[in-house]
Structures are given as C-alpha cells and as structure tokens.
Amino acid sequence: MTVSNDAFGGVALWRRIADAIRLDIVGGKLASGDRLPSEAVLAQRFSANRHTVRRALAVLAEEGVVGAEQGRGTFVRRARRLSYPIGRRTRFREGLSGQAEHLTSQSLGHRIENATATIAAALALKPGAKVVRTEGLSLADGRPVSRSTTWLPYRLFPDFGERLAQLASMTQVFGSYGIADYSRASTRISARHADVEETRLLSLAPGAILLVSEAVDVDAEGGPLSYALSRFPAERMELVV
Amino acid sequence: MTVSNDAFGGVALWRRIADAIRLDIVGGKLASGDRLPSEAVLAQRFSANRHTVRRALAVLAEEGVVGAEQGRGTFVRRARRLSYPIGRRTRFREGLSGQAEHLTSQSLGHRIENATATIAAALALKPGAKVVRTEGLSLADGRPVSRSTTWLPYRLFPDFGERLAQLASMTQVFGSYGIADYSRASTRISARHADVEETRLLSLAPGAILLVSEAVDVDAEGGPLSYALSRFPAERMELVV
DNA sequence: TCAACTTGTCTAATGGACTAGACAACTATT
DNA sequence: AATAGTTGTCTAGTCCATTAGACAAGTTGA
Numbered sequence: 001m002t003v004s005n006d007a008f009g010g011v012a013l014w015r016r017i018a019d020a021i022r023l024d025i026v027g028g029k030l031a032s033g034d035r036l037p038s039e040a041v042l043a044q045r046f047s048a049n050r051h052t053v054r055r056a057l058a059v060l061a062e063e064g065v066v067g068a069e070q071g072r073g074t075f076v077r078r079a080r081r082l083s084y085p086i087g088r089r090t091r092f093r094e095g096l097s098g099q100a101e102h103l104t105s106q107s108l109g110h111r112i113e114n115a116t117a118t119i120a121a122a123l124a125l126k127p128g129a130k131v132v133r134t135e136g137l138s139l140a141d142g143r144p145v146s147r148s149t150t151w152l153p154y155r156l157f158p159d160f161g162e163r164l165a166q167l168a169s170m171t172q173v174f175g176s177y178g179i180a181d182y183s184r185a186s187t188r189i190s191a192r193h194a195d196v197e198e199t200r201l202l203s204l205a206p207g208a209i210l211l212v213s214e215a216v217d218v219d220a221e222g223g224p225l226s227y228a229l230s231r232f233p234a235e236r237m238e239l240v241v
Numbered sequence: 242m243t244v245s246n247d248a249f250g251g252v253a254l255w256r257r258i259a260d261a262i263r264l265d266i267v268g269g270k271l272a273s274g275d276r277l278p279s280e281a282v283l284a285q286r287f288s289a290n291r292h293t294v295r296r297a298l299a300v301l302a303e304e305g306v307v308g309a310e311q312g313r314g315t316f317v318r319r320a321r322r323l324s325y326p327i328g329r330r331t332r333f334r335e336g337l338s339g340q341a342e343h344l345t346s347q348s349l350g351h352r353i354e355n356a357t358a359t360i361a362a363a364l365a366l367k368p369g370a371k372v373v374r375t376e377g378l379s380l381a382d383g384r385p386v387s388r389s390t391t392w393l394p395y396r397l398f399p400d401f402g403e404r405l406a407q408l409a410s411m412t413q414v415f416g417s418y419g420i421a422d423y424s425r426a427s428t429r430i431s432a433r434h435a436d437v438e439e440t441r442l443l444s445l446a447p448g449a450i451l452l453v454s455e456a457v458d459v460d461a462e463g464g465p466l467s468y469a470l471s472r473f474p475a476e477r478m479e480l481v482v
Numbered sequence: 483t484c485a486a487c488t489t490g491t492c493t494a495a496t497g498g499a500c501t502a503g504a505c506a507a508c509t510a511t512t
Numbered sequence: 513a514a515t516a517g518t519t520g521t522c523t524a525g526t527c528c529a530t531t532a533g534a535c536a537a538g539t540t541g542a
Contacts, residue, residue, distance in 0.1 A: 009300070009447030010256025010499095011434070012529065016448075018251075019434055028359075038488060049531045054489085059250070070489045071538030083429070086482055118269075187482035188324070191432035191450050191475040193252070193260055206250030207257075209432050209450055234432040241327055241428035241482050251529090253499065279518060290501045295519085311519045312508030 015207065017046050017056035025065055026081040026235055035073045036066065059205055082140060083240045084232065090184045090215070091171055092138060092146070100140035105168050108135035108201075110161025112154060119151045122216050122227040130154035134161050137201055144202040145237055148230040156225070174225065182225055188214040189239060194231070202233050209234040256448065258287050258297035266306055267322040267476055277307060277315045300446055323381060324481045325473065331425045331456070332412055333379060333387070341381035346409050349376035349442075351402025353395060360392045363457050363468040371395035375402050378442055385443040386478050389471040397466070415466065423466055429455040430480060435472070443474050450475040 021042075024030050036042070039057070043050040057074055060066045068074040085095045096103055113133050120127040131151045138146040150170075152160050156177070163173045174182055190212045199206050211232040217225045232239070262283075265271050277283070280298070284291040298315055301307045309315040326336045337344055354374050361368040372392045379387040391411075393401050397418070404414045415423055431453045440447050452473040458466045473480070 010253035010259075011448035012251035012253075014529080015251025016434070023433055040488090051532090052530060055529090068489060069539090071487080071540080073488060073539095081431075188479055189430055189452065189482065190322075190479040191452050192264055193257070193450070207252035209434070211430065211432050238429055238431040241430065255499080281518085292502090293500060296499090309519060310509090312510080312517085314509095314518060 011207075013046075013048055014052050014055040014059070017042070017048060017053060018059045018205075020046070021056065022060060022063075022065055022235055025076055025078075030076050032076050032078065032080075034076045036076065038073065063205060081235070082145060082237050084146075084237055085240045086184070086187050086213070086215075087241070088183045090187075090217075093169060093171070096140060096145075102141050103138070105136055105138045107161070107165040107168070108137055110134040110164070115151070119227055122214075123151065123153055123224045125153060132157055132160045134164055136164075143236065144233070146230055146232050147198055147201055148228055150226050150228040152226045153224070170226075179219055179225070182217050182219050185216045185218045185222070185224070190214075191234065194233075198231055202231070204233055204235075211237065211239060213239065252448075254287075254289055255293050255296040255300070258283070258289060258294060259300045259446075261287070262297065263301060263304075263306055263476055266317055266319075271317050273317050273319065273321075275317045276313075277317065279314060304446060322476070323386060323478050325387075325478055326481045327425070327428050327454070327456075328482065329424045331428075331458075334410060334412070337381060337386075343382050344379070346377055346379045348402075348406040348409070349378055351375040351405070356392070360468055363455075364392065364394055364465045366394060373398055373401045375405055377405075384477065385474070387471055387473050388439055388442055389469055391467050391469040393467045394465075411467075420460055420466070423458050423460050426457045426459045426463070426465070428482075431455075432475065435474075439472055443472070445474055445476075452478065452480060454480065 021036070030036070036057075037045065039050050039053050042053045046053065057066060057068060061068060065076070065078055066074050067077050080099075082096060082099050084092075092105070093103055111133055112130055114128045115123065115125050115131045117127050119125075119131060120129060123131065125131070132154050134150050134152075136148045136150070137144060138148070157173075160173060163176055164170070167173050167176065192210060192212060194202065194204055194206075194208045194210050198204070198210065199208065202208075211234050213228075213230045213232070215228045215230070217228070219225055262277070271277070277298075278286070280291050280294050283294045287294065298307060298309060302309060306317070306319055307315050308318045321340075323337060323340050325333075333346070334344055352374055353371055355369045356364065356366050356372045358368050360366075360372060361370060364372065366372070371394075373395050375391045375393075377389045377391070378385060379389070398414075401414060404417055405411070408414050408417065433451060433453060435443065435445055435447075435449045435451050439445070439451065440449065443449075452475050454469075454471045454473070456469045456471070458469070460466055
C-alpha cells in the first residue's frame with residue numbers, strides 16, 4: 001500500500017489507490033470480511049484527500065471487491081485470485097477445478113482466414129495457409145477470467161468452430177477428431193492494458209491489466225495443433241508454471 | 242492501435258495512446274527505422290487532438306522508443322523486446338545471452354530478517370526463521386530489465402549477501418557453497434503497475450506495467466534454496482515457458 | 483445518554499487534461 | 513521556385529481530478 005504523491009504520468013491518483021488496495025486484497029494481505037482502515041487513515045497513508053480515497057473505494061465497491069457500511073466501515077467482500085497452472089499438460093477446466101464452483105466457456109464465433117506470418121510459424125504452415133479462428137470467453141462462478149483467440153490448421157480441423165460451439169471444451173473437440181492426447185509445446189507470457197472490447201467482455205474497470213499468454217499445443221508426435229492467444233485479468237488470475 | 246474516446250477510468254488519453262503505439266513497436270508490428278503515421282493521421286485514428294498525440298509521442302521519445310525529425314516524420318528507434326526463458330533450468334545470464342550485448346547485475350544490498358508466513362512456506366522453514374534477503378537490479382545493454390528480491394535460509398547461506406556482492410551471479414554464489422546444480426521448482430506469474438521506487442530504479446515511465454514472477458529454486462534433492470520475487474518491465478521483457 | 487468514530491453528501495477553488503485553431507519551420511517532390 | 517506534407521510552438525477555452533472544509537447520518541461502546 002505505497003503510492004507517491006508527485007506527478008504519476010497519466011494515471012489518476014484515485015485509480016492508483018484503487019489498484020494498490022485491490023493488490024493487497026487479491027494478494028492475500030487482506031482477507032474476506034476484514035475491515036479496511038478508515039477513509040481518513042487511508043487518505044493519510046496515500047497522502048491524498050478523503051474524497052479521492054472515496055472515489056477509489058467506490059470503484060472497488062462497483063467491482064464487488066469491497067462494500068461500505070455507513071457508521072461501521074468498509075469491508076473486503078471477495079479476496080481470492082485464481083491460479084492457472086501452466087505445464088506440459090495444460091487443461092483449462094482441470095487447472096481451475098476446485099478453485100471455483102462453476103466453470104463455463106462461451107464460444108464467441110469463428111471464421112476461416114489466412115495465416116499471418118506469426119500464426120503460420122507457430123503452426124508450421126505456409127504464410128497465407130487457411131486457418132480456423134475461434135473466439136472464446138471463460139467464466140468462473142459467473143466472473144469472466146479469460147478471453148481467448150485460437151487458430152487451428154484448416155486442413156486438420158475444417159469445422160472446429162462448429163464443433164466447439166456444441167461441445168464447449170477444446171479437449172472434447174480434439175477428441176472428436178480422434179486426438180486422444182495433446183500437450184503444451186511453448187508458452188509466451190506478457191502483460192499490457194486491456195483495450196475497450198476486452199474491458200467490456202471481461203467486465204473490467206477501464207484500464208485494467210491483462211496477462212497475455214501465447215501458447216502452442218501439439219499432438220503426441222509433436223505436430224502443432226493450435227495457437228492460442230489468451231488474455232487473463234491480472235486482478236483475478238495468476239499463472240503458475 | 243485501437244483506443245476508444247469515452248471515459249476510460251483514470252488513465253489519461255495521452256498515456257493510452259503512448260501505450261498503444263509502444264505495444265505496436267515492441268510487439269513487432271512496427272520495425273526499427275519505420276516511419277510512424279503522421280501526427281494528424283494518428284490524431285484521427287485515436288479520435289484525439291493532435292496536441293494529445295504529440296504528448297504521447299513526447300513520452301515515447303523520452304523513453305527512446307521513437308524520435309521525431311521536423312519536416313520528415315517520427316521514426317521508430319528501438320523495437321525488440323527480450324524473451325526470458327523459464328523452465329526447470331532457469332538461469333538469468335544464460336537465458337538472455339544472445340539477446341543483448343552486455344548483461345550486468347547489481348547488488349542493491351542485503352540484510353538478515355525473519356521469514357514471513359509466505360516466505361517460510363516457500364522455503365520449508367518455520368515462520369520467523371532467520372533468512373537472508375538480497376536486493377538486485379539487472380541491466381541488458383545498460384537498460385534495466387529486472388528488479389529482484391531474493392530470500393534464502395540463513396542456516397544454509399549465512400553470508401550470501403556478501404558473496405553475491407563480489408561474485409555478481411546467483412549460480413556462482415551457489416557454487417561457492419558447494420552447490421553444483423539447482424533447478425526451478427515453481428514459478429508464479431502475475432502483473433501489476435510499478436510503484437514509485439520500481440519506476441525510478443527501472444527507469445520506467447510512471448504507471449508502467451510489471452510482470453511479477455515468484456520463483457522457488459531447489460537443489461538436486463529437492464530442498465528449497467531460494468525464494469525470488471522478480472519484477473520485469475512488461476514493455477521490455479516477456480517470459481517464455 | 484453521550485462521546486467517539488465511521489461513512490455519506492454538499493460547496494468551492496485550483497491545476498492539469500484535452501480540444502480547437504492558427505502559424506512558423508523544415509523536408510521532399512514536382 | 514513552388515507546393516504539399518511534415519513537426520514545432522503559441523493562445524484560449526472547457527471539463528475533470530484533486531484538495532479543502534463543513535456537516536449530516538449511522539454505529540459502537542462507555
């Protein structure tokens with residue numbers, strides 16, 4: 001919970017304070033049900049005006065992270081951050097089971113397109129080769145935790161999109177093509193701010209941070225099956241290698 | 242390069258534009274030497290005033306990412322983002338060699354302290370046990386790429402700090418204790434905004450994004466050696482699993 | 483009941499973010 | 513030499529972020 005007073009390039013103070021408090025909550029320093037320090041104390045700690053602190057708390061309340069009760073204080077509502085395990089055998093559903101009650105995945109559509117240089121290289125195809133592109137959104141207990149775009153060779157999976165819309169799990173769709181097992185060949189992790197569409201789809205406060213993972217899955221013989229670009233809200237998810 | 246016009250929670254427009262352009266540059270869409278679209282075109286693309294775009298470009302110029310030339314245009318100066326490989330055998334120096342000319346690590350001091358619950362759990366110690374804490378900063382070709390804090394059991398490495406200040410490489414210091422080999426047991430990756438001290442030490446634009454890695458290294462028998470908390474500027478580094 | 487502490491709401495003033503328009507200075511092409 | 517396109521600089525105005533102070537309204541424990 002440390003934030004400076006001086007000019008802090010383009011990020012409003014109320015937002016930095018909200019980020020700092022949220023970090024303490026999802027990072028485990030504050031547990032569910034804990035009372036936050038009073039607005040006056042927080043204002044002093046962050047060297048800010050009480051109104052500015054109130055605005056930060058209003059944002060966190062909007063997100064459902066904290067809740068204020070007049071006369072009593074402000075309390076932590078939701079604390080835990082989900083851990084998504086990444087390894088040779090990486091499965092979305094298995095990885096998060098036990099951390100959330102309900103895991104759901106939605107298909108946001110699919111189309112056929114030509115591979116860019118990056119995608120072709122990842123899938124060991126010629127640039128311009130036909131690929132299937134699918135868009136998806138995953139939710140844990142109703143909260144969006146991942147927005148992913150996946151490209152697959154059209155030659156291997158011509159109707160992947162249609163099948164995914166019905167089966168709703170990558171593993172099952174691969175299975176329907178006779179692929180019993182697959183594994184993770186490489187994962188590339190970066191971070192950036194969410195853009196407008198991601199902010200909307202993931203129900204994030206504007207300007208939120210995303211963990212971005214680029215992953216290639218291969219079959220038992222090492223042949224590339226899919227190239228996936230997944231965006232996780234950093235405030236709700238962490239990646240464990 | 243997509244940014245909306247409407248209220249975008251606490252992050253100034255000039256900063257979002259700077260982030261978007263920087264993302265295109267370090268992400269590879271724009272190569273070193275390329276000319277950016279003119280300020281007028283960028284202003285239209287981002288639905289912003291030319292002055293606002295100029296402010297974003299000024300920030301990127303300050304960072305050394307772009308350079309403006311009157312009458313000609315604005316050009317990309319530095320493009321590439323470093324890839325830090327993470328696996329069972331993770332070594333900072335080996336991982337980045339070939340991607341930068343000069344790799345240097347500085348020790349920022351060390352001290353003995355008592356393990357918090359988190360650190361004790363990671364190192365398989367009792368909470369409150371004595372641990373050595375070391376602070377470090379790593380640079381690639383003079384640019385800071387990592388700020389790390391490492392905790393080690395005092396019982397095993399009582400004078401780790403002193404030795405690290407002289408040898409300047411973790412691997413070498415472990416070697417000086419007779420530990421020929423060690424490996425990575427777990428890595429936890431998250432992301433957040435840089436705080437003020439990190440902004441200063443890593444020479445970042447205020448409000449920059451950090452990739453945060455929490456890693457436990459173990460010896461050949463699986464005994465925990467160190468718990469490291471590393472912060473990488475997301476605009477300069479990506480992690481590859 | 484009272485006192486101390488909490489969140490909720492209002493007004494007012496200041497500085498920065500952003501927009502708008504105009505013109506100067508420089509470069510490349512015709 | 514002329515022209516179109518670029519970056520550099522100035523003025524002016526509007527809106528939002530932030531500070532400051534005051535008081536209302538609710539809770540808790542002495």
